Amino acid sequence: MFISRVGLKLMKLRFSELIFFTLSIFSVLLLSSTHLKAEDGSIGKVTGLLGDAVIVRGDGEIQIVVGAEIRLSDSVRTGSDGRVRILFTDDGVASVGPGALFRMDEYQDSGSERSFKAHVAEGLVRFVTGKIVEANPDGFSVTAPEAVVGIRGTIISVRAEKEKTTVYVEKSAGEVLANYVEVPSGSKISFEIYGDTGPMERGHLAEVMIQPEPMTREDLQAISRELAFPEDEGL
Numbered sequence: 001m002f003i004s005r006v007g008l009k010l011m012k013l014r015f016s017e018l019i020f021f022t023l024s025i026f027s028v029l030l031l032s033s034t035h036l037k038a039e040d041g042s043i044g045k046v047t048g049l050l051g052d053a054v055i056v057r058g059d060g061e062i063q064i065v066v067g068a069e070i071r072l073s074d075s076v077r078t079g080s081d082g083r084v085r086i087l088f089t090d091d092g093v094a095s096v097g098p099g100a101l102f103r104m105d106e107y108q109d110s111g112s113e114r115s116f117k118a119h120v121a122e123g124l125v126r127f128v129t130g131k132i133v134e135a136n137p138d139g140f141s142v143t144a145p146e147a148v149v150g151i152r153g154t155i156i157s158v159r160a161e162k163e164k165t166t167v168y169v170e171k172s173a174g175e176v177l178a179n180y181v182e183v184p185s186g187s188k189i190s191f192e193i194y195g196d197t198g199p200m201e202r203g204h205l206a207e208v209m210i211q212p213e214p215m216t217r218e219d220l221q222a223i224s225r226e227l228a229f230p231e232d233e234g235l
Contacts, residue, residue, distance in 0.1 A: 044094075048085030049082075050081070076100070115136065169185055
């Protein structure tokens with residue numbers, strides 16, 4: 001069969017366009033898959049477990065085991081003897097103490113808008129920030145019943161008790177703001193609801209003037225004792 005040179009050139013051109021179109025579609029799908037990773041899949045996994053703890057996912061509960069995946073919007077609830085350690089995909093770590101309730105509200109470990117937003121409803125949780133804060137220092141925050149904490153490269157612990165939230169800044173490489181109050185490294189700050197002067201609504205920022213104070217050795221010992229795992233001995 002006779003094929004003109006013009007026809008052959010057109011066939012080659014269309015074939016090249018087809019390859020280009022296919023590669024473009026593949027690239028878009030690959031980027032979309034990467035972007036949705038934190039929304040559709042695992043954002044971290046359990047690397048340490050002591051005692052009783054569950055993941056609250058949707059309307060159900062999943063008994064936690066080492067290696068269990070943590071997903072966006074999961075809550076972690078520990079029993080009176082429970083402790084959980086979570087390693088996130090950005091190499092950040094959350095250690096959840098006994099009698100705690102901790103929830104992941106937002107997580108994105110790639111792209112230009114990386115973020116980590118968590119809520120501590122009860123108990124003690126320590127956060128060691130990872131690559132999300134390195135890429136976007138303003139993208140990391142933790143809320144509690146009486147506090148909103150913005151973090152820039154640090155190790156902090158948040159303790160949520162009845163009508164009181166305490167933020168401990170154990171080590172900080174940048175600014176830490178708790179309810180817009182700067183908390184220096186090695187300091188702590190507490191926010192409470194004051195019934196006699198008009199109760200502060202939960203979820204609203206404190207309007208009273210509260211200043212940080214130095215953390216004590218007893219504070220550090222109490223935090224370490226509540227969150228420690230056997231493998232931590234000697235560290």
